[in-house]
Amino acid sequence: MDLLFLTAAIASTLFPSGDRSAVEPGGARIELREGRAVRVVDSTTVELPCTSANGTGEIRALASDPAGLTYFAAENGLFVVGPFIDHLDPVLRREGAPSGEPRSVYVDRERRVWLATDESVGVVEPSFGWGRTLETGDLVAASGDALAPPFHFEPKGEGLLVVGQNGEASYQPDQAPRPTVDRLEINGAPVLADAIVDAGYGESQRLSAEGTAAGGATFRYRVDGHHVWRDLENADSLDRLNPGEHLVEVVACDRDLNLSAPFPVRFRVAMPIYFGKGFVLGVGALVSLIVLGLSLALQRPGTPLLRRVLAGVPTTAVVLIFGVQILAGLIPHAKGWPFVGYSMYSKSFRPEVPVHRPVLIARTPGGVEREIPPQLLGYAIDGRWQVLGPIVTGGDSVERDALQRVRKRVTGPGVDVLQVQSRRFRLTKGGPVPIAPLVLSHYRWKDQ
């Protein structure tokens, strides 16, 4: 066994699998040279450093993402770089993603990042790092034995040829039917799709699901059409639903990261008692009466009633209005407009943490990128997510509509790619360091 392992290890080092170079949008070429990544532009070669303090270690393979990013399987993990970005940055592998030291990487046309490590083989969602790891039974050698680690692979047709310590096996993703959510329970009680669930403010909501999916279903959810599908097992954000109606959607995910159709449920969250209409109006009336009474009483003795009222009513209004304004400052909430708090920009940022700037990007076939302010599309919007959100979550037809609008109003027909990117920077003492963006949506123009 040890001899076999040694042979495989030597083979994977001497003959590393995966691509050795990739061409970025714009024409620059990324190459692997002696375990390091370099970018070649015209005849200039520049080594790409890494933002991680430990560095990448030896880089064994790279893979091109159709959206323009380049992923690296390296001794110290999975890394990514984007066009016009000078630093490799680690990709955090989250729940379900294959663990271990990466040996091979491949990005398919659905932009799934396939990864072989010294422990496992699996797939990683490109923006948020969650994924699935293939089970032992999914990779069976010709001998009938399950493949043993360490693994590496080569793309083969629409799938992968995975090589393990004891042989090789083909893996063909997307062969099973689309996953389904078969049953959803909220706090232990089953609910139907599109059900409306009444909930009290601050009540904990525990969701559990059953479903059918190749390799077993895992489940993710999102609230109000948000573009991030979160892990259902750690659904703590469902404990913080604000008053009002919220759409919660649950999807099942198979081992190839295919998602089922969403299972929608609407939560109708009640106002907390202290924001109830009766309570607010009642307390408001009571406080008004007290302030008015004091205001009428605290006047020079002998003042006629009419003058007392004329002086007392404005005083009451001033005390109440600015009292509520101060209260709003102490308990900030924008929904109370015009009695609002001022909690904007109050979050602290620490060095080395990535900062995100979501943008709409149009790209020409030559790789020239242009940032398109969403306001230029001609619709009055209050925040960029009003446009970026539907493009990320709406699918091909919405992306096509948006690109059509961009070509018509802003760029002309010369652009063929529309992306929603979250441009990222790491904060450092020497200034911000740009790192690979998250490409949240990628659409290439197709003539119909």
Next chain:
Amino acid sequence: MSTPRWLLLRERWDQFWFGPSSLVRLGIFRIVMMLAVYDAFGRFAPAIAQHMGDEHVSFVNRPWNPIYALDILGLGPPSPGFAELTATVVFVSMVLALVGLFTRAACATLAVSFTYMAAVHYSLGKPHHDCVQLTFGLWALAFSPAGARISIDSFLRRMFQAARGPVLRPPPSVARYAAFPIRATQLAIAIGYFFAGTTKLAIGGAAWANGYTLQAIMLEYRSPWSEPLSDNVLMCQLMQVGLLVVQGSFPLVFLHRKLRWFYVPMAVMFHLMAMQTMSTGHFMTLWFPLLAAFIDWELVPDFLRRNVRDARWPRRIVTFVALAAASALVAAIFFEPRPPWMLASLTVPVGLGAWLMLPIEPRSITLRNGSVASRLKGALLSCLNWGGTLRFRSSSKLRA
């Protein structure tokens, strides 16, 4: 028997809020507030019309998420027709309040309609705090003698008075409740800045001012000056500390009038920096009310006389250049997104107003004894005489 302490406090309170104050100042306050309303109107009205319209756009998310006040009142999204009607009411009442015709009714109508319009706008997106002070100021204007000076109302009143009788009284200079909208706006602004500063400390802690926070905000909302400034963490840290100090201590502005010379320019600079580094937009609806409320407009002519006309040359030049540059900057920001005809059409009234404010020697104007024409002329000139540069004399019954 001495006056009880509570009564003294009560009278000081009444004096502070509702006591006599300059009507000229109130008139200019009203006009500046209307310019801020115009700016908000230009953003809100087209957005609401578009959102309430029938056109479906797949890539624009337009949920109706009502603010609490609309929720409590049970008001849903307006129909396209009602949205248009609201916009019309806001525009007409704003113009009437700006020129000062039926001023009090116009201010009252504007307070209601503008508040509704802003509430609808914020229910279609994200509620912002940029119109809070403006809204409070508008409501208070409706309860003040806002049209007593620098208004068509005051002109008409003087004209009728002049046509009726031979004695031309000078226009009133102070009145009760004239300070009310100004005080209300001042306090709303001070509360806003105070909580903007202290909430950052309460939520973000002292680490908020580490330089990285501002660096991150600038990167997230990239603007023309973001990149050079965000490169320097120390510079960002200094700016953050400065911001906390100015915002958190802003209420001190009420302690002494001279502190306005520090707080008002710093607050305006903060908004302009935010515009250039954090893509906030110009926030004119916030710092126009700030300027309107904290500048003693009725004292401007006297200030100019002392610091430009009568001062030594160095002081004269510095004051003149500083004021001219600040005025040009404010005008440039206001007119930048507007059509050129607006700049052209405002040149005459603003020029006339500025001329009457210039630190020139008082000019004596003699009005002939009792004739209707001379009384009307006196009425017109006395209305325009907000800077006090005209002195009226009459041959008999005319009082200046």
